[in-house]
Amino acid sequence: AQMGADVVLLEGHKMGGDCLNFGCVPSKALIASGKAAQSQRHASQYGVANGSGAADYAATKDHVHDVIAQIAPVDSQERFEGFGINVIREYGCFISPTEVQAGETVITARRIVIATGSSPLVPPIPGLSDVPFETNETIFDLRDKPEHLLIIGGGPIGMEMAQAHIRLGCSVTVIEGAQALGKDDPELAAVVLDSLRAEGVMIREQTKAAQIKGAAGAIEVISETGETIAGTHLLMAVGRKANIDNLGLEAGKIKAKGNGIEVDAGMRTSNRKVYAIGDVAGGLQFTHVAGYHAGVIIRSMLFGLPSKAKVSHIPWATYTEPELAQVGLTEAQARKEHGTALEVVRFDYAHNDRAIAERKTTGFIKLMVHKGRPVGASIVGYQADELINLWALALANRMKMSQIAAMVAPYPTIGEINKRAAGAYYSPRLFDNPKVKKIVGLVQRYIP
């Protein structure tokens, strides 16, 4: 709209979508409550008396909703109408390849974008439909503190919510069918899982939930091997389902595929006039990916320029403490792709002076380097989510390690970890190299 296109925006539920209302924003706000409680309990390491860290669970939810309210104006109907967009608060449904019905209105458009997102996946586990359970759509409204929260699913939702809840005074058990945080490098994921276990979260891996029994306040999850795990509340966090039901995909001549809508590299569907972006496109499901997709299709929709979405430079982070972040290839992926030509360099937080001062020395960075360029970065530790930004820049622009090493970072910052990791790539080349020693020897002898 700001570039002069005529735009109609349909929203059937809340403006701002999942991220603002049921996802990123409330989860990060609740994590902040957990952090505040935890830092009280561990203040004595800084010479400050420990506090109880007692949390008022209902008040943490007030905080969550206040944070949502502060951000909401950015995504509001009024703001978008201010850009000249016709905002219709209805669900849309294709009635032909070029027409969408929203309530009483039928809209004909040259280009249509499907950005309907995803919903919590509720698998057909026997008994689940007979017990009360939470999802990301309800947990942020729950005001009575769960005494013992069972979480099925050890992905980012499960682990972020597990740590927030244990810090707010709940008992927490995570039931994970395979490996927790299984999309990340297992060596780094293990650091997060160890920290969560040390805080008291019970994490049961290789434990698939096969049956659920009980009633409000007394829930039992029975594993495939017949083991019973009991708690008072249940949170389902086993992945997402693309929002494609009731979209009239058939009438729109749009093909679905796997968990989403089939798209080509330019995010176009089988109907060339229609694009699908964000979670509904079934790829990486992050807000920054949805935003990136939007940029990709604006180029082709408004300017008619060729445009392709890539994934190799997309970072992600899990906001546990310590945080876990990734961009590009993991070590296992990079070894598969580059074999013996791959170099892996590491640097530990324990050698960063700021991390020592803040008592946040758990963690490390691992860089995957091929022919002098980073092809992947994995970081676990304090502010890993912030540190990954530099590597996201490096990968997006195919930068060389020498360009990172040329950067001067202020001392003492956590960010020096990035520079030191780049330095670790050059150290053996400089310090263990007989040629370098010979040249320095000659220069020392002959230069006055």
Ligand SMILES: Cc1cc2nc3c(=O)[nH]c(=O)nc-3n(C[C@H](O)[C@H](O)[C@H](O)COP(=O)(O)OP(=O)(O)OC[C@H]3O[C@@H](n4cnc5c(N)ncnc54)[C@H](O)[C@@H]3O)c2cc1C
């Ligand atoms: C608990 C949780 C925490 C998360 N944390 C993070 C995080 O920290 N960082 C991160 O990057 N990602 C995070 N995510 C993922 C992130 O929320 C999603 O990737 C992101 O919201 C996807 O954006 P989207 O625009 O594709 O869809 P959505 O944000 O889901 O928006 C889709 C919108 O379309 C509307 N809609 C659906 N069908 C129709 C229809 N037929 N007509 C009209 N409107 C319709 C919906 O009501 C919704 O408002 C988290 C997700 C969850 C659940």
Ligand SMILES: NC(=O)c1ccc[n+]([C@@H]2O[C@H](COP(=O)([O-])OP(=O)(O)OC[C@H]3O[C@@H](n4cnc5c(N)ncnc54)[C@H](O)[C@@H]3O)[C@@H](O)[C@H]2O)c1
């Ligand atoms: N920090 C972030 O950016 C962030 C935070 C939360 C969510 N998200 C997004 O939301 C998506 C969904 O998150 P999620 O954690 O729900 O999904 P996920 O797919 O990442 O993890 C779900 C986990 O549930 C397990 N599981 C499935 N069925 C099971 C069963 N019957 N018993 C036990 N375990 C079972 C799976 O093995 C998997 O590890 C993420 O992939 C991510 O894209 C991002």
